[in-house]
Amino acid sequence: MEVLLPDTRGQRKLKSLLFISxxxxxxxxxxxxxxxxxxxxxxxxxxxxxxxxxxxxxxxxxxxxxxxxxxxxxxxxxxxxxxxxxxxxxKMDCGQPEALANMRFNIPAGTLFGSTIFVFCDGGYQIAGLNYKQCISSGWFGNALCEIVSCEKPSQVPNGRNSWKVEENPKYKEVIHYSCDDGYTLSGPSSITCSSNGQYSSQPPECIAALSSATSSTISATHKDTAVITSSPAAVSTSEQDEDIETLSTNKNNGAVALPLTVALVSVAAVATVVALFLYKFQLRRKGSYDTREDLKPELLHFQNL
Structure with a gap:
C-alpha cells in the first residue's frame, strides 16, 4: 500500500504567491x-x-x-x-479703502481678494506714487498721495518786480502781483494765478516807459499832419474852400465893426469942437472984445463943414 506524502514544494509556491499578492x-x-x-x-x-x-x-x-x-x-x-x-x-474682503485728503477712488469690481481699484485726485492735485490699489491677503496694496500742484517761480520783468519773495514755488491758486518802477506803466494783467495744470493763468505783463504830455502832443500833431497829407484831393479842395469862406466872413465882420467906430470918432471930434468954441466965446466976453457975427463966422463955417 502506497503512502502519499504532502507536496511541500507546491505549498511553498502557494505561500510565496500569497505573500507577493x-x-x-x-x-x-x-x-x-x-x-x-x-x-x-x-x-x-x-x-x-x-x-x-x-x-x-x-x-x-x-x-x-x-x-x-x-x-x-x-x-x-x-x-x-x-x-x-x-x-x-x-474670499476675504479688504473693505472700503481709506481716502486721504483730496483723494477719490474708482471701484469697478468690488473690494474682495484680488480686486483692483483706481486712485484719482481732486482738481489742483496730482498723484504721488501708484495710481491703483490691489486687495491682497494682508489688505490693500499700493501707496498713493495727492499732492498739490505747483508752478515754476514767476519770472522777473525789466523795469518792474513781482510780489513772490519766498524760496518755494507757487502752489495751486496762489496769486503773484506785478508792479513797475517809476516812469513805467504796466502793459498786460497786473496779477497772474497758478492754475490746476501747473501753468499760470497768463503771461507776465510788461513795463513800458510812460509818455510825457509834450511827447504825446508831438505824436498827436504828427498823426494829424499825416492824416492831412494822406487825405484825398477832394477832401483837400473842400478844406481850402472852407478856409476861403472863413476868411471872407472875417473880413466882412471887420468892416461891419470899423464903420460904427469911425462914426463914433467923428462924433467925439464934433463935440470937442463945440466945447472948445464955447470956451473961446466965454474968454472973449471977459475981455470985452467979442463980435457977434464977424468973429464967429469962421468957426461956424468950420463947424458946418464938419
Missing part, C-alpha cells in the same frame, strides 16, 4: 502626497509626511486671501484617492 496590494493602496486645491492647501504638518497609506487622513486649510467659513478640512486616502475635504473657504 499581499505586498503588491499594500503598495497599490497607498496615496500620493496631497496637493493644494483652488482655495485650500494642505497644512504644514501634512506636507512634512512622506507616506500616505490607504486609510490615512490629512488636513487642509484655506489658502491666502480666503477665510474659513465651515468644515474641518479633513481628507482620507481611499484606494489611492483622496476624498474631498469638508472645508468651505470664501
Amino acid at each position: 499581499l505586498f503588491v496590494g499594500n503598495i497599490a493602496a497607498d496615496c500620493s502626497k496631497p496637493l493644494g486645491l483652488d482655495n485650500m492647501v494642505p497644512t504644514s504638518e501634512t506636507l512634512l509626511k512622506n507616506d500616505f497609506p490607504n486609510g490615512s487622513e490629512v488636513t487642509f486649510e484655506c489658502g491666502n486671501g480666503y477665510n474659513k467659513d465651515g468644515g474641518s478640512g479633513t481628507s482620507k486616502c481611499l484606494n489611492e484617492i483622496w476624498t474631498e475635504p469638508d472645508l468651505i473657504c470664501k
Whole structure:
C-alpha cells in the first residue's frame, strides 16, 4: 500500500504567491502626497509626511486671501484617492479703502481678494506714487498721495518786480502781483494765478516807459499832419474852400465893426469942437472984445463943414 506524502514544494509556491499578492496590494493602496486645491492647501504638518497609506487622513486649510467659513478640512486616502475635504473657504474682503485728503477712488469690481481699484485726485492735485490699489491677503496694496500742484517761480520783468519773495514755488491758486518802477506803466494783467495744470493763468505783463504830455502832443500833431497829407484831393479842395469862406466872413465882420467906430470918432471930434468954441466965446466976453457975427463966422463955417 502506497503512502502519499504532502507536496511541500507546491505549498511553498502557494505561500510565496500569497505573500507577493499581499505586498503588491499594500503598495497599490497607498496615496500620493496631497496637493493644494483652488482655495485650500494642505497644512504644514501634512506636507512634512512622506507616506500616505490607504486609510490615512490629512488636513487642509484655506489658502491666502480666503477665510474659513465651515468644515474641518479633513481628507482620507481611499484606494489611492483622496476624498474631498469638508472645508468651505470664501474670499476675504479688504473693505472700503481709506481716502486721504483730496483723494477719490474708482471701484469697478468690488473690494474682495484680488480686486483692483483706481486712485484719482481732486482738481489742483496730482498723484504721488501708484495710481491703483490691489486687495491682497494682508489688505490693500499700493501707496498713493495727492499732492498739490505747483508752478515754476514767476519770472522777473525789466523795469518792474513781482510780489513772490519766498524760496518755494507757487502752489495751486496762489496769486503773484506785478508792479513797475517809476516812469513805467504796466502793459498786460497786473496779477497772474497758478492754475490746476501747473501753468499760470497768463503771461507776465510788461513795463513800458510812460509818455510825457509834450511827447504825446508831438505824436498827436504828427498823426494829424499825416492824416492831412494822406487825405484825398477832394477832401483837400473842400478844406481850402472852407478856409476861403472863413476868411471872407472875417473880413466882412471887420468892416461891419470899423464903420460904427469911425462914426463914433467923428462924433467925439464934433463935440470937442463945440466945447472948445464955447470956451473961446466965454474968454472973449471977459475981455470985452467979442463980435457977434464977424468973429464967429469962421468957426461956424468950420463947424458946418464938419
